[in-house]
Amino acid sequence: MPIRKSVLVITIGLLLSLYGVAHSKSAWRRVDSGTQYFFTSISAPDSLNLWVAGGVILRSTDGGNSWGIQFDSLPSYISIGIVAFADSLNGWALGELCCSVPISYRTSDGGRTWNRLSCPTANGPNAQQVRAVSFIDTLSGWLAMDGDTVYRTRDAGLTWTPNFVGVSGFSPFQIQFVDSLHGWLGGLGNDGLTPLLYSSDGGRNWEIQSLNLNDTLSRVIDLDFIDRKMGWLLMAVAGQRIYRTTDGGTNWTATHGEADGPIRKALDFVDESKGWIAGTKFFGGFVSVISNSMDSGRSFVDTLIQEGSSAQKIKMFNENIGWAVDALGGILKYAPLVLGDVNWDGNLTLTDVVLELNKVFLDEPFPAPEQMGDVNCDARFSAADIVWLLRRVFLQRPFPCSL
Ligand SMILES: [Ca+2]
Ligand SMILES: [Ca+2]
Secondary structure: HHHHHHHHHHHHHHHHHHHHHHHOOOHHHHHHHOOOOOOOOOOOOOOOOOOEEEEEEEEEEOOOOOOOOOOOOOOOOOEEEEEEEEEOOOEEEEEEEEOOOOEEEEEOOOOOOOOEEEEOOOOOOOOOOEHHHHHHHOOOOEEEEEOOOOEOOOOOOOOOOOEEEOOOOEEEEEEOOOOOOOEEEEOOOOOOOOOOEEEEOOOOOOOOOOOOOOOOOEEEEEEEEOOOOOEEEEEEOOEEEEEEEEEOOOOOOEEEEEOOOOOEEEEEEEEEEEEEEEEEEEEEEEEEEEEEEEOOOOOOOOEEEEOOOOOOEEOOOOOOOOOEEEOEEEEEEEEOOOOOOOOOOOOHHHHHHHHHHHHHHHHOOOOOOHHHHOOOOOOOHHHHHHHHHHOOOOOOOOOOOOO
């Protein structure tokens, strides 16, 4: 019976694809860092080890579920604005000016101890603000400061070599190298016309990449390349626009534009089609907005994060896991939903049962959306769900349905 067979194959295929969707479904939620700092930087060398900076440095070793301040050996009068890690041990922290000297530190033990580095510019009127940094491994990095110079190190920041970028008074917002040779510097030159520079020789020489913009004072807010060819720009130009290149920046095309959308702050793509943007929107107060594109930046779907406040930076580990930081001590985490995991720590344990009991008997709110506790999937939350949860935890019985 060929027809029945094909129906069977289609049905099994459908079920398998539904199963796949169910187990790859992720959602954003806000993790309280226990602080109120204005976070300006996030670094995620792998899916468990994370650092964020915004005055202080916070660290997580469990994928962003819990956080602690990691600031022990730094003087308290220094404000760290950027943190960057090449792996789970080797990282850099860059601070704002202190006595006309930009402050930088290096760690090689995951941030337990920090050693102060000599900075590329010395004391005096030439001292500049550090704006962005890009490290490709534990030794090689580039540092962009206000002005017209990019500094390169090959020894983890012990020594820095200056290179003129060719445009005087350039205000950098972001720098990214994808290997030891190819990198982009985004911002705005003081000619008001030059938002993007490119180097193919490790930062020694820089050339202007044209966006064919009619508007002056258009600047690069953020940029992200996934390899030497494919990259995206978040531009402030007549509102905000996304630009995309597939040839290393020789040609740029505007893929998305909006005059009155959310205020976009940062973007991160994980492959040629999937990307996320962090930003904020006034919604009776500023709330964080995370926008996702599945079509290379042509269209975006916005997710408003309740209680979020003005997301500033975003880092995606892959299409299911990512993080963003906001302006009020909030850390946003994107992770797969686990049925019954009402406290969102990725595990179904007794804690979840206790939270479920509190919900039913004390009417306390869940720390996460209520449907997370609806483990028998009847769209209601009741004692039946607790019974299923208890069976799952103590008898290892499967839930009657999945997400
Ligand atoms: Ca849990
Ligand atoms: Ca239910």
